Amino acid sequence: MANPSNTSGTQSQQKRQKISLRQFFFLIVQTQIGVGVLTLPYDLQKAAGHDGWISLLLASLLLQIVLLFFWLLAKRFPDKDLPQYTEKILGKWAGKVTNLFFSIYFIAVAALVLVLYSRILKLWILPETPKFVVVFLMIMAGIYMVCCSVTVMARIYTLLSGLLVMLFIALLYVLTEIQIVYLLPIGKAGWTNILNGINAGVLSFLGFIIILFIYPFVQGNDKQKLKTIFFSHWFVLVFYLYTLFVTFGFFGPEEIKLVPSPVLYSLKAFEFSIVSRLDMFFLSIWVVSVSTSFTAYLFMAGTTFTRILNAKSSKHFFIWSAVLILAVTYIPGEGKEDVEKFGSMILKFGYLFSGILPFLLFIVALLRRKRTQGSDTK
Amino acid sequence: MGYRRRRSEQNKNLDDLTGSTNKKEPKQPSFSKLSDNIDYLTQALMLSSDLKVRILQDGTAAILFFESLADNEQMQEQIFNPIEQGKWGSISELPHGSHTEDLEESLKNLLQGHAVFIEDGNKKLTQFSVTSVFNRSVEEPDNEKVVRGSHEGFVENLMININLIRKRIQHRDLIMRYFKVGKKTNTNIAIAYMDGIADPKLIDEVVRRIETVTADEILSPGYMEEFIEDSTFSPFPQVLSTERPDRVVANIMEGRVALIAEGSPTVLILPATFFMFYQSPDDYNSRWFSGTFIRLIRLMSFVIAIGLPAFYIAIIAFHYEVLPFDLIIPVKSSINDIAYPPLIEALIMVVLLELIRESVLRLPAPVGQTIGIVGGLVIGDAIVRAGLVSNLMVIVVALTAIASYVVPSHELSTSLRILTFPLIIMAGTLGFVGIVFGMMFIIIHLSKLESFGVPYFAPVSPLRLKDLKDTFVRLPLYLLNTRPKDARPQKMKSMGKSREWKNRGKSK
Numbered sequence: 004m005a006n007p008s009n010t011s012g013t014q015s016q017q018k019r020q021k022i023s024l025r026q027f028f029f030l031i032v033q034t035q036i037g038v039g040v041l042t043l044p045y046d047l048q049k050a051a052g053h054d055g056w057i058s059l060l061l062a063s064l065l066l067q068i069v070l071l072f073f074w075l076l077a078k079r080f081p082d083k084d085l086p087q088y089t090e091k092i093l094g095k096w097a098g099k100v101t102n103l104f105f106s107i108y109f110i111a112v113a114a115l116v117l118v119l120y121s122r123i124l125k126l127w128i129l130p131e132t133p134k135f136v137v138v139f140l141m142i143m144a145g146i147y148m149v150c151c152s153v154t155v156m157a158r159i160y161t162l163l164s165g166l167l168v169m170l171f172i173a174l175l176y177v178l179t180e181i182q183i184v185y186l187l188p189i190g191k192a193g194w195t196n197i198l199n200g201i202n203a204g205v206l207s208f209l210g211f212i213i214i215l216f217i218y219p220f221v222q223g224n225d226k227q228k229l230k231t232i233f234f235s236h237w238f239v240l241v242f243y244l245y246t247l248f249v250t251f252g253f254f255g256p257e258e259i260k261l262v263p264s265p266v267l268y269s270l271k272a273f274e275f276s277i278v279s280r281l282d283m284f285f286l287s288i289w290v291v292s293v294s295t296s297f298t299a300y301l302f303m304a305g306t307t308f309t310r311i312l313n314a315k316s317s318k319h320f321f322i323w324s325a326v327l328i329l330a331v332t333y334i335p336g337e338g339k340e341d342v343e344k345f346g347s348m349i350l351k352f353g354y355l356f357s358g359i360l361p362f363l364l365f366i367v368a369l370l371r372r373k374r375t376q377g378s379d380t381k
Numbered sequence: 382m383g384y385r386r387r388r389s390e391q392n393k394n395l396d397d398l399t400g401s402t403n404k405k406e407p408k409q410p411s412f413s414k415l416s417d418n419i420d421y422l423t424q425a426l427m428l429s430s431d432l433k434v435r436i437l438q439d440g441t442a443a444i445l446f447f448e449s450l451a452d453n454e455q456m457q458e459q460i461f462n463p464i465e466q467g468k469w470g471s472i473s474e475l476p477h478g479s480h481t482e483d484l485e486e487s488l489k490n491l492l493q494g495h496a497v498f499i500e501d502g503n504k505k506l507t508q509f510s511v512t513s514v515f516n517r518s519v520e521e522p523d524n525e526k527v528v529r530g531s532h533e534g535f536v537e538n539l540m541i542n543i544n545l546i547r548k549r550i551q552h553r554d555l556i557m558r559y560f561k562v563g564k565k566t567n568t569n570i571a572i573a574y575m576d577g578i579a580d581p582k583l584i585d586e587v588v589r590r591i592e593t594v595t596a597d598e599i600l601s602p603g604y605m606e607e608f609i610e611d612s613t614f615s616p617f618p619q620v621l622s623t624e625r626p627d628r629v630v631a632n633i634m635e636g637r638v639a640l641i642a643e644g645s646p647t648v649l650i651l652p653a654t655f656f657m658f659y660q661s662p663d664d665y666n667s668r669w670f671s672g673t674f675i676r677l678i679r680l681m682s683f684v685i686a687i688g689l690p691a692f693y694i695a696i697i698a699f700h701y702e703v704l705p706f707d708l709i710i711p712v713k714s715s716i717n718d719i720a721y722p723p724l725i726e727a728l729i730m731v732v733l734l735e736l737i738r739e740s741v742l743r744l745p746a747p748v749g750q751t752i753g754i755v756g757g758l759v760i761g762d763a764i765v766r767a768g769l770v771s772n773l774m775v776i777v778v779a780l781t782a783i784a785s786y787v788v789p790s791h792e793l794s795t796s797l798r799i800l801t802f803p804l805i806i807m808a809g810t811l812g813f814v815g816i817v818f819g820m821m822f823i824i825i826h827l828s829k830l831e832s833f834g835v836p837y838f839a840p841v842s843p844l845r846l847k848d849l850k851d852t853f854v855r856l857p858l859y860l861l862n863t864r865p866k867d868a869r870p871q872k873m874k875s876m877g878k879s880r881e882w883k884n885r886g887k888s889k
Contacts, residue, residue: 025844128699128814136811140818148825154843159828162842163821280702287813291821 020220024231026157027221029164030299031235034210036167036242037296038119041264041289043207043243044250051200052192053185053256056247058200063240065201066208069358070236073211074229076365077218081225085215085361086310092368099311101360106307108356110324111349112209113300114331117141118342120293121332127267127286138332142325145298149305149321153220156302160295166288167242173285174249177269181252206350207243211236212357213299216306301325409484415501419443421484422491432491441501442472450494452513459509460496472498478507492567516541522624522646524791529666531627535646539569542641542648545626546573550633554578560591563599569643570605573629578636580869586833587638587651601645609651611832616799618792619832621653627662636870652833654867656841656852658790659683664855672855680853682787685780686797687823690727691808691816693777697723699812716771724809726770730778731801733760738782839867 022030039046047055080088086105090098120141121134129137148159190197214232221228250265253272262268270282278284305321314320335345412418419434422445426432431449436442446456459477463469472478478498481487487497487506494512519541521527522534535542543557554576562568570591574584590609599605602622610619623629624646629639632650640649650657659679664672696703697716704712719726737756741749761779764770781801788794800823807815830837840848848865850856859879864870 023843124814128812132811137814140811140814144818144821144825147822151829155829158836158838158842158844159825161844162824162828162838274705276705278703279705280700283700283703283813287817290814290817294821 020152020154021222022154022157022217022220024221024223024227026161027217027228028231028235028238029161030157030217031211031213031232032167032238033160033164033292033295034213034299035208035235035239035296037210037293038116038123039207040170040243040246040292041123041266042119043203044247044259044265045263046203046207047200047247048251048256048259050203051196053251053259054190054192054197055200055203055251056186056244057190057197059204059207059240059243059247061197062201062204062208063236066205066211067233067236069362070211070214070232071229072362072365073214074225074232076361076368077215077228078225079368080219082219084217084219084306084310085212086307088368089364090310092364092371102307102311105356105360106304106311106324108349108352109300109304109307110327110331111352113297113304113324113328114334115346115349116293116297116300117328117332118335118345120290120297122337122342123264123286124290127264128283134332134337138329141294141297142301142329144294145301146321146325148294148298149302150318153217156298157217157220163291163295166291169288170285170292171242171245173270173281173288174246174266176273176281177249177253181249182255183252185252185255186248206353208236208239209350209353209357210296210299212361213303215361216303301328304328407485411482411484411487411499411504411506413502413504415441415443415499418484418499418506419445422488422497425484425488426491437472438500442499444472444496444498445491446496446511447491447494450492450513451496451511455511455513456496456509459511460498471500473500473503473505473507475507475509478509480505480507482506489567514538519545525623525625525628525661525789527625527661527663527666530662531625533626534624535626535629535641535648537644537646539571539641539643542626542646543571543573546630546633546639546641549626549630550575555633558588560588562591562594562605563596565597566599568599570599571641573633573639573641575633575636578634578864578870578872579638580636580871583636583652583833583835583869584638587640591640599642602640602642602647602649605640605642606649612830615826615830616796617655617827617830617837618658618790618796619651619653619830619837621650621657621790622647622792623650623790624648625662631662631665632657634875635864636868636872652835652868653837654832654835654839655827655837656839658788658793660851661789665858669855669857676855677853679787679789682784683797685784686788686794687800687804688816688820689781689784690731690777690801691804691819693773694723694727694805695808695812695816698809712773715773718768719771720768722809723774724805726774727778727805727809728802729764730770730774731781731798731805733764734778734782735798835867835869840865 044055047058051058076088080091083091086098086102089101089105092098093101117138121137124137125132125134148156192200211232218228221231223231246266250269251259253269254262254265259265267282267286270285271280273279273281275281301321301324304324304327305317308314308320308324309317312320335341409421412421423432423434429447431447433446433448435444435446437444444460460472460475463475464472469475473480481490482504484506487495487508490508491497494510495508496511498507498509516538517536519533519536521532525534533545535545547555552575556574556576558572560570560572562570572584572587572591587609591605594605594608596604596608606618606620606622607613612619621632629648629650633639637650637652640651659676661675661679664676667675697712701709716723721729733756737752737760740756741753744752761775765772765775782798785794785797785801788797804816804819807819809815811818824842827838828836828842836843839845840852845866847863848867851861851865855861859876862876862879863873864875866873
């Protein structure tokens with residue numbers, strides 16, 4: 004009788020928190036799909052025109068390899084999360100410094116998520132509401148979601164994933180109006196542009212680093228976990244491709260250049276007999292998606308801080324991280340350029356922290372033959 | 382009446398077993414002199430006026446009882462008739478009397494309504510259970526009526542309630558355990574569960590929590606609920622209370638624990654999950670199509686009850702553009718002349734409705750009806766004509782009220798109406814975004830909540846697809862062949878193949 008959550012007690016909390024493969028899947032998916040989904044087609048077409056979907060595909064192939072390394076890294080430490088084994092691999096102090104950088108990165112990304120989200124809300128729904136109100140609400144929701152345990156977070160993420168279906172269905176209406184011609188001829192943009200587009204593609208997938216935090220909590224063997232990681236990756240890819248096709252097919256190559264959030268504009272064009280302005284509902288559901296990505300980063304930042312200071316309870320660190328995030332959201336200005344500059348700067352660090360750094364960690368671990376005791380015998 | 386004696390014996394045994402409730406009880410060996418015994422008892426009871434001492438056998442014996450508790454007819458029948466018929470020589474020899482040499486124990490039994498017979502020169506005290514019982518009949522509870530199925534309901538007597546359960550589960554695995562809670566009220570409570578189905582850890586946890594209750598009085602299961610539930614700072618009830626034996630039995634068979642208290646017809650079922658509040662015995666008595674349909678309507682009522690006014694306010698105050706073109710003019714014309722913003726309008730209406738509801742509930746039925754008419758029709762009509770509240774708002778709030786009463790459980794229906802308020806305020810200040818955040822907080826809260834270590838929002842969060850067959854829908858009973866996992870039953874399978882006859886018929 005598997006009965007992991009009955010006895011109360013804090014010391015064994017790590018051990019009894021277990022999440023299923025399905026919850027693992029949705030945790031990854033919900034972290035990845037977030038703020039970016041509204042602007043993704045615009046960003047991709049800027050680089051590669053209507054061939055942006057090829058860039059996206061190539062980016063996903065590239066990430067497939069990165070994910071494999073993530074898995075190899077996580078597999079070596081089956082009961083530890085990223086900040087724990089950074090310290091183990093690099094030694095105590097070097098590890099702590101690296102972790103500090105990691106946490107700064109997570110806080111910056113979380114702040115960026117909030118900045119973009121509050122901007123879109125300001126443009127679309129609440130032009131008069133101060134930024135602080137919407138940001139504060141999001142932070143409160145994030146703290147409330149994160150402040151219990153990974154198990155609860157996984158439950159909530161799985162539940163909220165039902166809303167992705169609604170996003171999917173909403174876009175189905177647009178799908179009836181698309182013109183396949185707009186996507187032809189394939190490869191018109193030229194290979195250099197398509198390769199340039201990979202950048203925007205990769206950035207839209209960022210968030211998969213949550214794997215390294217959640218991995219030890221997941222029930223199942225390593226092979227099943229790898230499968231789940233790949234499935235979630237493909238799921239996100241399919242979801243993105245779907246939005247790309249819908250928006251590219253709906254707007255056409257000339258029009259889309261003028262539309263910064265094509266997903267919303269395409270929905271705005273429709274009117275139904277029950278409701279007009281489907282985009283309002285889409286946006287409301289999107290807020291939930293944003294909250295899940297934000298919470299994931301908040302979770303990672305808080306966990307990293309906890310590990311750096313070797314604290315037992317991470318509750319306070321979540322709140323402190325949230326306060327820091329709130330402060331960081333005021334660093335960039337309100338203007339479009341400021342936000343974009345802030346965004347592109349932080350996202351460039353994404354390559355370092357969600358790609359290069361974990362990869363290096365893996366190499367060092369391989370060279371120094373570091374792994375959790377006991378897993379050798381398995 | 383025989384069970385009463387049995388119960389006191391069982392209590393004794395249980396107290397020996399658990400050892401904790403009565404450990405510190407004082408003991409007082411009885412005296413051999415009659416007057417000493419009587420003095421001790423009457424002094425202990427402070428010469429309470431309803432304590433009667435009847436002297437028998439020319440002053441060599443006495444019988445003590447509370448005239449308010451003991452039944453004269455029963456005393457006659459149990460004690461004096463056998464003596465008069467000459468079958469037994471002395472009252473202390475009567476076979477249905479229980480004996481003790483502890484005055485404290487007989488004191489306790491006196492308070493339960495026993496008559497205590499004391500003889501001079503004999504340390505042995507003989508007790509007879511002659512309690513007078515005033516029971517109402519096992520009628521159908523008013524607030525949980527069903528169309529088909531059993532119309533029995535629990536009453537205020539613990540033994541009758543247990544009898545109603547035992548009659549429905551005639552199996553040796555059905556276990557009852559007695560407890561005494563309330564230091565002054567000495568309320569008897571019992572827990573019932575199925576051995577081999579209910580999780581032993583759950584039973585231990587329930588027992589542990591019951592035993593830590595040290596309050597002076599436990600008047601109703603509502604007291605127990607607040608002492609033993611997980612988070613009291615949650616609007617959602619985490620213990621299901623019901624007055625229907627069939628509902629209790631169904632839940633016991635799923636591996637849950639029922640808590641029955643003396644003096645109240647309400648039985649608590651723990652652990653409870655959110656969706657249990659939306660199940661009604663009616664679902665299982667009707668065809669599964671209609672059961673499913675009605676359950677879906679009920680769950681829809683949850684969304685309407687907490688979301689509809691907020692949604693309406695968000696549209697009126699923020700998102701006019703969401704309305705289709707043809708609807709804009711009628712809506713606009715209806716709210717154009719209203720002086721107050723929609724938020725205030727809604728609050729007026731919702732508070733008014735709660736006032737009417739509460740007053741109708743407290744008043745005797747004929748007056749209540751009048752208030753209902755005055756409140757509902759007169760005020761409802763006049764408030765619109767006066768231009769305080771718009772037509773549409775009246776419709777919205779009325780719908781919400783109806784939706785909140787659809788829930789088969791009274792507690793949850795109250796929580797739903799309370800949850801409407803924060804959502805109205807969120808919607809009135811932030812529109813759709815406010816609703817989204819409000820709903821998100823509710824969903825996060827529901828997912829976090831646990832009742833006795835069992836996730837409250839199961840089987841939706843954590844998701845368990847297999848258990849959804851009895852959550853949003855009700856599939857035919859032969860497909861419900863496993864117990865829901867949320868109560869962690871030890872035996873998942875609840876039936877074998879029960880429609881085999883069909884295949885067999887075909888093959889032959």
